[in-house]
Amino acid sequence: MEVVVPFSPIDPKSRLSSVLSPAERREFAFVMLADVLDALERTRGVPTPTVLSTAELDRAGNASTEVIDHAVDVPVEVDDRALTPAVNDVLASTEDAVAVVMADLALATPTALGRLFASDADVVLAPGRRVGTNALVARHPDFRVDYHGASFVDHRDAATAVGATVSVVDSNRLATDVDEPEDLAEVLAHGAGAAADWLRDRGFALGERADGSVHAVRHDT
């Protein structure tokens, strides 16, 4: 099996711009990547992943060297194309099974990831919020990805169309990709890795608005 973790080091996590500076977004993206790689490395029976990056990691701008070095203790392959053709190129280049795990799954644990790898279906899908696909394993030669739009539904349909068996992993940890400010509350509540600590070190804590809703609020540090 090949395991790839797609990553975009250039202006990452733009939807967090209202709460993090550009330099902070880059660093946070690397910290989440480190958490995902760490969880994968601790998942039984999973080979060393490859980071599939849109650019050389040392062109990442202001993310500190220490953070980058910690994050990428694994091979890095650079492909500057969009996510879909880059992943499909990996799928087409091997007869082996391929796992694709997103780099912003800050709640991922070996237990949750283990459920992804435990299924022997031709296509295993871990849906993400907003009907995305946060992780998958593909064992069928004709299955290809399309990450645009409602990708979970599209991937389920595409797998069925090529005659692949499909299994869906029902995991809140794998469903929680961190894109929006509202997602930071999930990291603070459930995160067990470096991303939660990174947020706390920068003054983020769970807070409540007047209507009772819970959000990550930032205090001066």
Place this chain on the structure above:
Amino acid sequence: MEVVVPFSPIDPKSRLSSVLSPAERREFAFVMLADVLDALERTRGVPTPTVLSTAELDRAGNASTEVIDHAVDVPVEVDDRALTPAVNDVLASTEDAVAVVMADLALATPTALGRLFASDADVVLAPGRRVGTNALVARHPDFRVDYHGASFVDHRDAATAVGATVSVVDSNRLATDVDEPEDLAEVLAHGAGAAADWLRDRGFALGERADGSVHAVRHDT
């Protein structure tokens, strides 16, 4: 074990006001309740639940009699207090284990619920989005709930404080309570019950905005 499903038939799902009329919100709340009760009834080893309602169901306004009758083929207990004291009264009134499952878990399946009931920890928690608690099982005599704010964190801390063992169920289906318009896309993508059909019958479908994000959009029916 006692299983209670708290339900509020009066002006329910107010955060869906931008996409559903008051009559539609009432009916949708009943349809989701019916899905939850149906999933519980099909979960192995789970006794008949009781609906813990803030009002008599026939005072619910415009929800059709057919919908109500379908939804509440189980005992109904009326307690007009807020959720927290009503549930704590149930916890205090029995030495039996108590399960509390929210009425708006439109993605709940017997498989997902089975994981909640399979754990024998003193307190089993299924977190919800926005750091809520969507389902729990309490077997410790001193555990009490507080659904205000970041209830998942509070419940985890409260269980630890009384010396209870805690287990957390990692389920996207149980984490998805339906409160906000954005949650309707999850129902359309993953719902296997009446709530997804109800939305489709009223013209809702998955759609994509210019920025690529996926939402439930409503077409004329």
